Amino acid sequence: MGLGSFHVLLLLLLQALQASAEDSDVQLECLCEGATCSLPDRCHGARCFSSLKKDSSGMVLVRGCFEGEEKIRMHCSTTPSSLQVINCCSQVLCNANTTRASLESLLPSAPEEKPVRYQVETLALFVLAPVVVLVLLSVVSILACRRLHHGRLQRLQEFDTEQGDGLITSNLGDGTLADLLDHSCTSGSGSGLPFLVQRTVARQISLVECVGKGRYGEVWRGQWQGENVAVKIFSSRDEKSWFRETEIYNTVLLRHDNILGFMASDMTSRNSSTQLWLITEYHENGSLYDYLQRVAVETSEGLAMAASVANGLVHLHTEIFGTEGKPAIAHRDLKTKNILVTKELRCCIADLGLAVTHTQADNLLDVGNNPKVGTKRYMAPEVLDETIQTDCFDAYKRVDIWAFGLVLWEIARRTYSNGIVEEYKPPFYDQVPNDPSFEDMRKVVCVEQQRPFIPNRWFSDPTLSALVKLMKECWYQNPSARLTALRIKKTLDKIHSSLEKGKES
CATH class of the missing domain: 1.10.510.10 (Transferase(Phosphotransferase) domain 1)
Structure with missing residues (x-):
């Protein structure tokens, strides 16, 4: 065997031993520089490292070795920052080849403070933006509700005007509830009074006591010219039920002993809110x-x-x-x-x-x-x-x-x-x-x-x-x-x- 072949075999053997040392976490010899070195210029561990770390005097170059999987995983995976950068390697004296310049090149180019300021601004944006949107939506909703409320009352006033021609309401005070309900049976379609008369009657009713509550709203005992009447006050979310019942009573002749007697229906504005009233006979x-x-x-x-x-x-x-x-x-x-x-x-x-x-x-x-x-x-x-x-x-x-x-x-x-x-x-x-x-x-x-x-x-x-x-x-x-x-x-x-x-x- 020639001398050249011997050198090749020796080199392969050294590489194999080195790989085996790496695979089995054999102690590596590393260059050691810094206050933590127990031996001058050398230390032994599972990984070699070199780092730049900021202290009172500026960026200090430190070399050494790490023991233990947890410490290696924690330090070697640390992301470079403006305060510190760490480079780990796993070959004999590999950290001797790491220069200060190569470590400085790993430092982030932007200073640490800017991302922090950016995060605060972003957080403020995420917090304030929904609040601003909610305030704007609330304002729009209030304006829309007021406009809708105004529109409803305006439509009722227009309807009153249309229905009012030829109606004589001055005799309301002379009639009883029975007279009015009898009149409703001969005054055309529907079981209720003429629309304008319904609204006049509704405004003459005084509420006495609440006799029932439910998901629909409330039922009150009211009085009209000394007679008891029932006033069902619908909640705003049940407006469609009020409208449907009003529609049927006003277009269908429903006078019957076993159907609740309908008197009037009205949409009124009280305490800055729309109230939906259905006025019927009262049964104690x-x-x-x-x-x-x-x-x-x-x-x-x-x-x-x-x-x-x-x-x-x-x-x-x-x-x-x-x-x-x-x-x-x-x-x-x-x-x-x-x-x-x-x-x-x-x-x-x-x-x-x-x-x-x-x-x-x-x-x-x-x-x-x-x-x-x-x-x-x-x-x-x-x-x-x-x-x-x-x-x-x-x-x-x-x-x-x-x-x-x-x-x-x-x-x-x-x-x-x-x-x-x-x-x-x-x-x-x-x-x-x-x-x-x-x-x-x-x-x-x-x-x-x-x-x-x-x-x-x-x-x-x-x-x-x-x-x-x-x-x-x-x-x-x-x-x-x-x-x-x-x-x-x-x-x-x-x-x-x-x-x-x-x-x-």
Whole structure:
């Protein structure tokens, strides 16, 4: 073997040993310069380094070695800054080759303070910009609301002017509420008073006490010329319900014993805000929901209440032809809270804010402009699973029938038989939470196909047993299998006749 070949083998062996030392973290000999060196000019470690570090005298060149993976990872991965730059290497005496100039070239060109100032400015921009935008949006919203409010009142004033020709309102003080309501039946279309008279009446009402609150707003007992009236004050978010109810009462002749008597509707400006009023007859017994919580009823009373609700529903669902006719109307939010109890313990249906109308002549279906779809607890299966035929009027009537079956169940719970009666509970009280979600109701009614619980005592009472059969025929999963309002009315009449015969015998 020649001398040249020997040198080549020796060089390869040294490289292999060096690579092996690197791979196995063998101690490297490094150049050491600085206060931390234990030996003059040399140190041993896993990595060699050279750095420029700023102190009181300026940038100082330091060389040495690092021990331990954590220290190596922490220092060797440090990003160069204006205070320090570190360069690591892993060969014997490799840091001896690093010059001060090569380290200075790694220093950032911009001073440290500028990025800091830039970050503060950026942070201020991100904080202040949304605040400025919110302030501007608030100002625009206030201006838009004022303009809208002004526009509404202006439209009402224009409407007053249009409607006012030929109207004599000076005799308002001489009439009673009954006189005015009788007049409304012969003064053309609609159940309400002429529009300008409605506004005059509204301004003569004094509010006495708040008798109910809900998501819709508030109901007050008011007084007009010594007579009690009910004033429903809608919240601004329920404006579409107010508008729909006003529209129906003013265009449809709805005078009926079992439909709440409408008097007037008005949009007024009070305390710099728009108030939406609906003025109707006042019934001191309140809603059927409130009444059933306070009072348990005898069988004949419960039957009469159920029959009066059915009578009102028949009137709504039936189209009447002729000059004083009316379209067919589906309520869409029938429940005990929307049914009032008269002093004769009969019921009348209220709250037409979600009503749908239909006329056969032009096959026109008017669903109004209200996105609400009713009360979840009383929703029919086809509403909950969204299979309802929204272009078919009969589908909306069948939704009312489902809800009527639940109202009938609520009345039956509070009806005595053999001296026994249940406490008031809403439908599905034992199957869903107090304020059930759409999904809660869909699971119970559509998926599990459950119905309200029927107590055993009902089956031992002939009248309640007949009511159970009737309510079950309102609760068919298939909407087209449910009874009509007219069939319900006739069935209740038969049950009442059977009860009377039983008393006579």
